[in-house]
Amino acid sequence: xxxxxxxxxxxxASPFVASMNFEVAEATGTRVTGHVxxxxxxxxPWGVVHGGVYCSVVESAAxxxxxxxxxxxxxxxxxxxxxxxxxxxxxxxxxxxxxxxIQQGRTLQLWQVRLTRADDGKLVARGQVRLQxxxxxxx
Numbered sequence: 546x547x548x549x550x551x552x553x554x555x556x557x558a559s560p561f562v563a564s565m566n567f568e569v570a571e572a573t574g575t576r577v578t579g580h581v582x583x584x585x586x587x588x589x590p591w592g593v594v595h596g597g598v599y600c601s602v603v604e605s606a607a608x609x610x611x612x613x614x615x616x617x618x619x620x621x622x623x624x625x626x627x628x629x630x631x632x633x634x635x636x637x638x639x640x641x642x643x644x645x646x647i648q649q650g651r652t653l654q655l656w657q658v659r660l661t662r663a664d665d666g667k668l669v670a671r672g673q674v675r676l677q678x679x680x681x682x683x684x
Contacts, residue, residue, distance in 0.1 A: 574614030603672030607656035629672035
């Protein structure tokens with residue numbers, strides 16, 4: 546049986562996932578790229594982008610790449626640990642997202658994700674996600 550992942554259209558996901566505004570440009574088993582447009586809808590009460598947005602983008606980018614890497618085996622990847630560091634506050638603007646694997650094994654994967662300001666390339670946040678490869682439902 547050939548299993549397929551759904552297309553990478555996060556706007557069609559839950560309202561929570563869609564609210565990140567993460568637009569995926571490239572998604573392979575070894576690299577995921579895209580961008581996020583940040584603004585007031587993602588602010589804390591103090592007027593800066595909430596760190597949870599960065600954690601969610603990191604988790605999403607790593608999950609997309611890791612799942613793409615194992616779909617031919619009838620699997621997808623679920624996050625089991627997410628460590629995200631917040632390096633620069635932002636109030637608005639575009640961030641670029643690049644996710645790449647550090648290690649890809651039979652049962653576990655480790656991905657790193659970098660979020661940089663699109664206008665000057667400065668690192669805003671970085672994260673590392675450990676994922677477990679599990680069977681696709683119905684596979």
